[in-house]
Amino acid sequence: MVQTYSILGRQVGSHYLAMGVLTALFGGTYAAVGGGSKASAAVKTPPINASSSDEESFIKNFLDQANKDEKAKH
Numbered sequence: 001m002v003q004t005y006s007i008l009g010r011q012v013g014s015h016y017l018a019m020g021v022l023t024a025l026f027g028g029t030y031a032a033v034g035g036g037s038k039a040s041a042a043v044k045t046p047p048i049n050a051s052s053s054d055e056e057s058f059i060k061n062f063l064d065q066a067n068k069d070e071k072a073k074h
Contacts, residue, residue: 003014050056 004011005014005017006012048056048059050059
């Protein structure tokens, strides 16, 4: 026979409790270690707070040129 426990007015077998604990343990570990997508983090850039469109285009061109120079060095 199986040991039973009274939980919320129902009889629950000890093997069900053990399976629930193990599922929560391994499921929680998988969710914590799984992490997020790394591709979406590389695409995000901070917003450009420029006062005019000329300033914004200058900043974008400067950043593009700096990225090209950085890739050429490596």
